[in-house]
Amino acid sequence: MESFNIMSDADDKAIGESVASQLPGREMGPADAYRHVLLAAELTRELGPGWATAGLLDHELDPESGADNGLDFWNNAIGMAIGMHVKNRGGDWTDVVRLTREVVSRSLSGDGPNTLEQRWISKPAIEGLSKFYQESPLSNRSPLTPPFDIWRQRFNQSGSFYVSGVGEVDVDGGMLRVSPVAVETPRAWRKNPALLDSQGNVLLDEAGKELRMTNSQANWPRDDGLWARGHGFLYEPGNAAPPLIGSFAQPSPNRAAQFESGRGVPLGDSHDGLSDSERRARRFYDRTYRR
Numbered sequence: 001m002e003s004f005n006i007m008s009d010a011d012d013k014a015i016g017e018s019v020a021s022q023l024p025g026r027e028m029g030p031a032d033a034y035r036h037v038l039l040a041a042e043l044t045r046e047l048g049p050g051w052a053t054a055g056l057l058d059h060e061l062d063p064e065s066g067a068d069n070g071l072d073f074w075n076n077a078i079g080m081a082i083g084m085h086v087k088n089r090g091g092d093w094t095d096v097v098r099l100t101r102e103v104v105s106r107s108l109s110g111d112g113p114n115t116l117e118q119r120w121i122s123k124p125a126i127e128g129l130s131k132f133y134q135e136s137p138l139s140n141r142s143p144l145t146p147p148f149d150i151w152r153q154r155f156n157q158s159g160s161f162y163v164s165g166v167g168e169v170d171v172d173g174g175m176l177r178v179s180p181v182a183v184e185t186p187r188a189w190r191k192n193p194a195l196l197d198s199q200g201n202v203l204l205d206e207a208g209k210e211l212r213m214t215n216s217q218a219n220w221p222r223d224d225g226l227w228a229r230g231h232g233f234l235y236e237p238g239n240a241a242p243p244l245i246g247s248f249a250q251p252s253p254n255r256a257a258q259f260e261s262g263r264g265v266p267l268g269d270s271h272d273g274l275s276d277s278e279r280r281a282r283r284f285y286d287r288t289y290r291r
Helices: 005-020 032-046 047-060 069-088 094-108 125-136 150-156 274-289
Strands: 120-123 161-164 169-171 177-179
Touching: 005 032, 032 047, 032 069, 032 094, 047 069, 069 094, 069 125, 069 161, 069 177, 094 169, 120 125, 125 150
Parallel strands: none
Antiparallel strands: 120 161, 169 177
């Protein structure tokens, strides 16, 4: 993400929180989905939909991180919806984490990864691309450019992904409805949490390589809701995300009345409903797409 340095703080927090969750699959799996939703939500909450759209787009254009564009864009769309919901209510990072955990838990709760695939629905990559393009809060002001048929040609469309068959997920007491998160098949998940001994030390094999948990050994959102409250999380020293365990903040008071039509920034000289910041973000989005 070096080409979009403004993302660094949100990126560090999202990585730290997703690693601490001890979910399996930091690549292609639940931990990866958790990270993407957190990042998109926090960018949207902090910077608004314009900068968030541009930053997320910039990341997906990176050849090293764009192999799973459909999967990632699907989860980014969910995160942006959460971010706008929290932003319009004057919430903070704690609210982003609370709602993202709720979505992940509702999407994946059950017996574990070995049975989830039976309930998943396979989605082609194009559905993830379309979801992000059509549902980006930035597109609510005016259509994104270029047209979708041209826009999609810049991204990988070869990889399918899976979405839990639970249907739409209601969170925050029913005030927000989003899709369940997307993951790859468990056979493709990589970088599971390390196995630890009773003193918390990482276990090594005979060659000195870190031993990793199996998918079933890793933390998992069960039906009891403990995962969403931080059960089994491990915030290692130096983690950029503040620990959020137990009964943390409830929904922030709705301060949207402070903002005209939900806008959290003052209008500039224009009367088209866009702030100066959002207008600059749109220009950045256009330059990012064309690079």
